[in-house]
Amino acid sequence: MARSQRTFRLKYNEALDFLAAGGRVESISGFARKLAVSRTTARSLIQQLRKRGLLDSDQGPLQRPVHQSDYYPRSQVLETTEILRSAFMNWIIREQLRPGHYVDEAQIATQLQIPMSNVREFLIGLSKFGFFRKHRGREWRVEPITxxxxxxxxxxxxxxxxxxxxxxxxxxxxxxxxxxxxxxxxxxxxxxxxxxxxxxxxxxxxxxxxxxxxxxxxxxxxxxxxxxxxxxxxxxxxxxxxxxxxxxxxxxxxxxxxxxxxxxxxxxxxxxxxxxxxxxxxxxxxxxxxxxxxxxx
Amino acid sequence: MARSQRTFRLKYNEALDFLAAGGRVESISGFARKLAVSRTTARSLIQQLRKRGLLDSDQGPLQRPVHQSDYYPRSQVLETTEILRSAFMNWIIREQLRPGHYVDEAQIATQLQIPMSNVREFLIGLSKFGFFRKHRGREWRVEPITxxxxxxxxxxxxxxxxxxxxxxxxxxxxxxxxxxxxxxxxxxxxxxxxxxxxxxxxxxxxxxxxxxxxxxxxxxxxxxxxxxxxxxxxxxxxxxxxxxxxxxxxxxxxxxxxxxxxxxxxxxxxxxxxxxxxxxxxxxxxxxxxxxxxxxx
DNA sequence: ATGGTGTTTTTTAATCATTAAAGACATTTG
DNA sequence: CAAATGTCTTTAATGATTAAAAAACACCAT
CATH class of the missing domain: 1.20.120.530 (GntR ligand-binding domain-like)
Structure with missing residues (x-):
């Protein structure tokens, strides 16, 4: 596959919020503007909304109540840096990540369901402060703090x-x-x-x-x-x-x-x-x- | 193409130094140990040395004097971070890089003949200090410093x-x-x-x-x-x-x-x-x- | 003019495929 | 048996590729 559909999913959830609050789709362009995406994306959002029976045409209000299950799960919607930050925060607090431990790019990427390059960039950033050091290949060592x-x-x-x-x-x-x-x-x-x-x-x-x-x-x-x-x-x-x-x-x-x-x-x-x-x-x-x-x- | 041959080239130059100083290849394993590379790499180095007429078998001393032209040029041998650092240093000193300018990952990579991912990592690192900011896509803005x-x-x-x-x-x-x-x-x-x-x-x-x-x-x-x-x-x-x-x-x-x-x-x-x-x-x-x-x- | 639409093109960000380099294994040699 | 070797397997860096998303284009309706 190519790039993720994170934008699509994030905006789909936003669109549900908007519609559930009584919002209406007046036009594709207006909808795109409202969600701050391109019309291309707005168009596919509307298509998806129609397929799910939430809209009956390219215009108009909600056709049926929105269920919790209509939303994409939170983990598929957050910014990857947010996912990473809170994940690391959790690991540290739960003592699952301590000085001397090793972390593996690929493993984290798989576990958090995010692209490996993002994990890599995140770790590179933290390594500037000396918290992690590249060990070999895709493995990073958690450095002790004096x-x-x-x-x-x-x-x-x-x-x-x-x-x-x-x-x-x-x-x-x-x-x-x-x-x-x-x-x-x-x-x-x-x-x-x-x-x-x-x-x-x-x-x-x-x-x-x-x-x-x-x-x-x-x-x-x-x-x-x-x-x-x-x-x-x-x-x-x-x-x-x-x-x-x-x-x-x-x-x-x-x-x-x-x-x-x-x-x-x-x-x-x-x-x-x-x-x-x-x-x-x-x-x-x-x-x-x-x-x-x-x-x- | 796949990964670069930076190791090969760096070690080839080292091998030339070693041989020119009177060193001898006793065995593939020993040679590999001496250069701190795998035998796989040592093997291809020896192959290359033979092809260039510097060795006549998998063992023995130099067969002809080493010329300057036998070496890979310095730019193909340096660590990419060093290349990047000195390149940026030069640009700044020559005023070819000033606050408000934009730099492009791909362009720099091409110009310096190094992988784009390295350029990206370098810029990510500097962005932590606020010198660059990701503008859009692969373009970075040089930020003013107060x-x-x-x-x-x-x-x-x-x-x-x-x-x-x-x-x-x-x-x-x-x-x-x-x-x-x-x-x-x-x-x-x-x-x-x-x-x-x-x-x-x-x-x-x-x-x-x-x-x-x-x-x-x-x-x-x-x-x-x-x-x-x-x-x-x-x-x-x-x-x-x-x-x-x-x-x-x-x-x-x-x-x-x-x-x-x-x-x-x-x-x-x-x-x-x-x-x-x-x-x-x-x-x-x-x-x-x-x-x-x-x-x- | 303004704001809309469908279609096409361009750009961007993620995966994929490929190869350099390392490492593992079984075997040979001294 | 210690050290070397050839062969095979694994890992990781990197360019190429691809699909998502944006932007551009051509056109229409008010």
Whole structure:
């Protein structure tokens, strides 16, 4: 076969959402515009929708209710980088991926049902940060991370991120930063009220929060290192003991303090809250390294 | 076609060196071991050597003198990453590659006579640092670098590198660091006495010097950022005015001071020399930014 | 003019086929 | 039996190929 039908499937699901919400197909061109695809693709989508009895012509509204089974499964629709990232995240958290292990391009590609070249590119990217090293052929070794490296990285993060807070409060009211910050705030409250400090959603949210701080302040170096920090933190959380959940909750509370200070445009309070937060994180990590439960070296 | 014959050509040249130096082929296996290749490859090398009249059987010494024309040209033998790196270096220095330009994977691959996948991997790597961004398909855009970014990067470099000097003098006498340092020293003296501050060789040497400092001191973050700094400095040198050569010579003199202090295991003197050197570099750069001759923004 | 349609052409991204190179196996030689 | 050899099998890099998706084209209807 040739290239995958990822676009088609992704947009097919989007089309179902659109139709289920009462949307109508007015014209092929309009439909294509709505879904941000070429007419070629829009045309084949409509063809498929007709074949499945969801439409009766090239125009008009839904002909029957949409079932869950009409949708393509999520795994066939996500961006491959997203698939890869969350897969690796999972493996690390479940300790199925540790320093010294070997990973195989072909195996991962098969397992995740994505093209091998994407896996390769993903690993090449991470190898720039020293997390993986090409071993031979299509095999990659998970490299150990030294304490020094982690220490350096966290110091750096603290230094750069703290400096980036002040410019943030100066952003105009219309800047997209603010709504994004709000939505992250909402998510914090939501998580705290439901699953609490559950690792997986927390890690994701934590990453979103810090990414936002860096990207909004045009902190290019930290943007470059963001992916590295992301991975380090995952290795970190892996060592987490039983207090992990409590620690995550504590972190979210600290995030909220920073966020609220930002929303009130209180630069000083935001900065000191951030310093406190990053120090806590760093101390926790150092402590876990002093008394390691993993095989870091 | 299938995969390239880079190994074959590289090893063929090595074999010529070996034979020209009076080496003899005792056995296929031994020959393979000597060249660190499989017997399959050794066999075809010997076959080729016989065809060219350099050997008369599967054993024995050289049958005729080796001419320069017997060797494969250097460009067909180098590691592709080396080819790529020096090609990009050249383009940047000659101002044939500037922010806003577009580069095309296929075109570069054809031009340099290397596989397209290698070009792609190289660009993916650099895109991690924000120097290139995938534009559409196989086209990449050269991204502008902001002054802030450069400033941050150089600050960072200074901070990390200065901290890494002290551990170096503690390295045991047997550490490979010392001979490498010696050879870099020799190269400095050699350059100063011949071409002086000629851009191309200087840049290469400068990079080797700083890489050594970072790798020997296990400064992982800086190792990660080394490639980025390398590129920044190239963009930097591009803006260089007529004093560029003098500036490079000055830098080499400063390098020598650092090197000599290290060789004498004088940590304090090495550190202060390094601080002075990095400050000079940073000041020069800042000055060139204040009064830009390029189109940095 | 504007916005639509069917058809054709071009571009892009994934697989496929092919060959370089390595490795495994059985056998021979000294 | 230790080391070499020829033959055969396996692995992986790379250009060629192919299908998905986009874009261009020619035309039509308002």
């Amino acid at each position: 304490r020094d490296f982690i220490g350096q990285m966290l110091n750096l993060r603290r230094m750069l991120e703290v400096n980036s807070v002040a410019p943030l409060v100066g952003l105009p009211h219309s800047d997209p930063f603010w709504p994004t910050l709000q939505s992250i705030r909402t998510r914090h409250v939501e998580l705290l009220q439901t699953v609490g400090g559950e690792t997986l959603p927390f890690v994701e949210l934590d990453n979103r929060f810090h990414s936002l701080l860096n990207s909004a302040s045009e902190n290019r170096i930290m943007q470059v290192l963001q992916e590295a920090v992301f991975f380090i933190f995952h290795f970190h959380y892996r060592w987490g003991s039983s207090e992990e959940k409590a620690r995550n909750e504590q972190a979210m509370v600290e995030h909220l303090q920073i966020i609220d200070a930002l929303i009130e445009r209180d630069s000083d309070r935001a900065t000191s809250a951030l310093i406190a937060h990053l120090s806590t994180a760093q101390n926790t990590l150092v402590a876990s390294l002093e008394n390691p439960s993993g095989d870091i070296r | 002054r802030d970014f450069i400033g941050q990067m150089l600050n960072l470099r200074r901070m990390l590198e200065v901290n890494s000097v002290a551990p170096l003098v503690g390295l045991p006498h047997s550490d490979p660091f010392w001979p490498t340092l010696q050879s870099i020293r020799t190269r400095h003296v050699e350059l100063l006495q011949t071409v002086g501050g000629e851009t191309l060789p200087f840049v290469e040497l400068d990079n080797r010097f700083h890489s050594l400092l970072n790798s020997a001191s296990e400064n992982r973050i800086m190792q990660v950022l080394q490639e980025a700094v390398f590129f920044i400095f190239h963009f930097h040198y591009r803006w260089g005015s007529s004093e560029e050569k003098a500036r490079n010579e000055q830098a080499m003199v400063e390098h020598l001071q650092i090197i000599d202090a290290l060789i004498e295991r004088d940590s304090d003197r090495a550190t202060s020399a390094l601080i002075a050197h990095l400050s000079t570099a940073q000041n020069t750069l800042v000055a060139s930014l204040e009064n830009p001759s390029g189109d940095i923004r």
